[in-house]
Amino acid sequence: MPLFKKRTVGKPGEWYYCLQHQKVEEGPECPAKDRFGPYTSPQEAARAMETARERNLRWENDPRWHDASAGDGRDGDGD
Template sequence: MPLFKKRTVGKPGEWYYCLEHQKVEEGPDCPNKDRFGPYTSRAEAEHAMATARERNLQWENDPRWHDAATDDGDSGRGGGG
């Protein structure tokens, strides 16, 4: 067990959106697992959740990320048999 917690030091001008506290922070105050970023401006970080929703929607509708279903309902993955 480490004696000291390693703290990531942020750079001035790097903005993050903390998912746990639902707030914008300059420099990483919270752990990586709890934040989006870095963003180049405070305004970009403020819109982090909207950006994530838009990107998720694009991914969900991108045919390159989905296998075509076959007649038997198999998605074409794995298989043996």
């Protein structure tokens, strides 16, 4: 018996942004590897790429997510 069932039909109200087709879809029409979501509205799904850019920028500038700088003599594990 498989661990995960492959869902072929989306739930009403689930919206995704397809990276391959660059469009908003209701329910999972394309494979999971090609989409962002689920989102609660088509407007939110339409902003998926912008949201990803904003989150990436925050992550890139967040010192909590960066190891100790190279050459400072620390190995980054807190010892």
